[in-house]
Amino acid sequence: MQLLEVSPKTGYVWLRQGLWLFRKSPLTFLTLLFAYLFAMMAISLLPFVGAVLPLLFIPGLSVGFMAACRDVIKNKPAYPTILLAGFRSHGRSVARRLIALGVCYIVAVALVFAVSAIMDGGELFKFMLFGGRLDDSAFETTNLSGAMLIAAIAYIPVAMVFWFAPVLVAWHDLPPVKALFFSWVACWRNRGAFITYALLTGTIATLVPLAMVLLFTALGIGKFASIILMPFSILLTAVLYCSFYATYRGCFGVQEIGAIDEKNVTPPTIGL
Numbered sequence: 385m386q387l388l389e390v391s392p393k394t395g396y397v398w399l400r401q402g403l404w405l406f407r408k409s410p411l412t413f414l415t416l417l418f419a420y421l422f423a424m425m426a427i428s429l430l431p432f433v434g435a436v437l438p439l440l441f442i443p444g445l446s447v448g449f450m451a452a453c454r455d456v457i458k459n460k461p462a463y464p465t466i467l468l469a470g471f472r473s474h475g476r477s478v479a480r481r482l483i484a485l486g487v488c489y490i491v492a493v494a495l496v497f498a499v500s501a502i503m504d505g506g507e508l509f510k511f512m513l514f515g516g517r518l519d520d521s522a523f524e525t526t527n528l529s530g531a532m533l534i535a536a537i538a539y540i541p542v543a544m545v546f547w548f549a550p551v552l553v554a555w556h557d558l559p560p561v562k563a564l565f566f567s568w569v570a571c572w573r574n575r576g577a578f579i580t581y582a583l584l585t586g587t588i589a590t591l592v593p594l595a596m597v598l599l600f601t602a603l604g605i606g607k608f609a610s611i612i613l614m615p616f617s618i619l620l621t622a623v624l625y626c627s628f629y630a631t632y633r634g635c636f637g638v639q640e641i642g643a644i645d646e647k648n649v650t651p652p653t654i655g656l
Contacts, residue, residue: 387566389573390634395580398634402627406619409456413622416452419464420445439493440486443550444470446628447482450551453629470554481553484560489546496538503530544571551632570635581631589620 406413427441428434447470452462471479500508508531548567552558558566571578593613600609 386636387570387573388635388637390577392576392580394574394634395577395582396584398577398581398627398630399584399623401630402623402625405453405456405626405629406623409462410622412452412456412462413626414618416449416462416464416467417618417622417625420449420467423467436490439490440483442489443485443546443553444468444479444482446470447550447554449625450629450632453626470550474554478554478557481560481563482550485546485549485553485563488560488564489542492542492546493539496535496542499538500531500535503528503534508532508535541568544568547571547628548632548635552636574635577634578631581627585624592616 423441423445424438427438430437445467448467451469451473452466455462455466470482497508508528545564545568548570549560549563552563552566553560556563593616596612596616597606597609600606600612
């Protein structure tokens with residue numbers, strides 16, 4: 385395993401690689417995404433443990449999605465069962481380590497919302513734990529907006545330590561603590577690229593829906609904007625999941641990222 389350092393503009397390339405990878409097999413990735421969301425929703429319906437149990441499996445399922453990306457690049461079929469690859473394809477020791485990462489993730493997320501309780505007295509924490517609905521009165525009586533902002537900021541270091549940790553555990557046989565450490569180091573050393581990646585993602589996720597809403601409102605059919613926004617959100621999520629694999633290969637793989645030919649749509653090389 386070789387940790388690479390890339391330039392800030394590589395964050396843009398990662399997104400382009402994610403788009404290319406999604407376009408290579410859109411039906412595969414949409415099927416995987418829906419299977420993942422359905423599994424998470426089903427688990428969340430369990431009594432008592434439904435609120436936290438999905439977090440336990442996120443690291444392992446993320447390895448499965450990364451494996452699907454790798455197989456699609458190799459022109460191999462990727463079925464929904466590949467989502468379980470992290471738990472069943474690398475031995476019991478790796479499965480236990482992924483579960484351990486899941487436990488750590490639960491603790492980390494709990495700490496994030498515990499920190500946010502400084503702003504709203506724990507209302508956001510209760511909502512995430514027990515569910516329910518946040519209405520307008522909740523925003524008026526408590527500082528939920530401030531709590532969400534604090535939670536978002538506090539989640540950044542959590543995202544950094546868990547970004548690569550699952551795949552480092554499964555594919556590089558690292559123990560959880562070392563995987564979390566190397567994930568942090570990789571994200572920190574390439575923070576310029578990740579900042580670019582995050583800014584571009586946030587811009588696309590914000591401006592495109594806003595433009596759609598304004599256009600539909602100008603045409604007098606604003607109430608139908610959600611019909612377009614929902615598919616857009618699903619497609620963007622699938623592309624982002626594909627770009628996760630690009631970030632892994634960019635930070636730990638052979639750095640052979642080339643420019644994309646806009647006319648011929650020639651994909652950049654992702655080292656395997």
